[in-house]
Amino acid sequence: MDKRTFLKRSALLGVGGAIAGSLPGSLKAAGLTSAGRPAGESYKLPELDYAFDALEPYIDAMTMEIHHDRHHAGYTKNFNAAVLEAGLSDTGIKEIFRQVSKYPAAIRNNGGGYWNHKMYWKCMSPNGGGEPAGDLQKALEKSFGSFENFREQMSKTAATQFGSGWAWLVSTADGLVVTSTPNQDNPLMDVAGVQGFPLLCIDVWEHAYYLKHQNMRTDYIEAFWHVVNWDYVSGKYAKAMK
Numbered sequence: 001m002d003k004r005t006f007l008k009r010s011a012l013l014g015v016g017g018a019i020a021g022s023l024p025g026s027l028k029a030a031g032l033t034s035a036g037r038p039a040g041e042s043y044k045l046p047e048l049d050y051a052f053d054a055l056e057p058y059i060d061a062m063t064m065e066i067h068h069d070r071h072h073a074g075y076t077k078n079f080n081a082a083v084l085e086a087g088l089s090d091t092g093i094k095e096i097f098r099q100v101s102k103y104p105a106a107i108r109n110n111g112g113g114y115w116n117h118k119m120y121w122k123c124m125s126p127n128g129g130g131e132p133a134g135d136l137q138k139a140l141e142k143s144f145g146s147f148e149n150f151r152e153q154m155s156k157t158a159a160t161q162f163g164s165g166w167a168w169l170v171s172t173a174d175g176l177v178v179t180s181t182p183n184q185d186n187p188l189m190d191v192a193g194v195q196g197f198p199l200l201c202i203d204v205w206e207h208a209y210y211l212k213h214q215n216m217r218t219d220y221i222e223a224f225w226h227v228v229n230w231d232y233v234s235g236k237y238a239k240a241m242k
């Protein structure tokens with residue numbers, strides 16, 4: 001039998017060592033993690049809060065469908081397998097990210113892919129666009145001088161991230177900061193250049209825009225601002241300030 005089948009069977013039999021070692025006997029016997037989910041299914045692909053075509057004309061329906069149903073689904077499936085193999089079924093994802101440099105690349109790449117996309121969908125809304133208000137607006141003005149300066153800096157950071165990656169607005173001890181990460185890294189990871197609490201993200205992998213915009217990443221970034229969900233970002237900022 002292959003390694004994954006072996007691991008799955010081991011977990012089901014309760015002989016998975018680190019995988020199932022600390023679980024109560026009844027959960028172990030049922031092949032469940034402590035969260036009560038079947039081993040290897042710790043993380044679920046989230047449903048979108050809106051239809052695939054809801055962000056048209058800014059983000060096209062086919063891009064959304066492929067991005068969610070294939071790319072995000074793939075990261076989720078592979079992360080579950082990696083978590084099971086590494087014996088991390090009972091470790092929270094933020095705890096994993098805090099020391100991700102210790103773990104196999106499959107944990108870093110697929111964990112980031114799973115978590116980042118989950119946040120990315122929330123960062124967009126059919127009712128999005130415009131400018132933020134309230135405390136977030138004040139904080140952006142304090143850290144960047146003005147909302148326009150912030151948006152320009154975030155757009156530039158997204159446009160100039162070399163190759164695949166993400167642009168982020170992050171809450172740090174020094175205020176709000178714009179940064180980027182390569183591949184599927186994120187600011188919760190110990191490997192990130194700027195670490196902090198992510199408030200907003202833009203996926204700049206080609207799969208996020210190539211069908212509609214081909215090589216014109218800047219057109220996609222301009223389109224993104226029309227659907228950005230400031231209510232969600234404000235909620236994240238409020239959490240960061242707690």
Ligand code: MN
Pocket residue numbers: 067071117203205207208
């Ligand atoms: Mn993506």
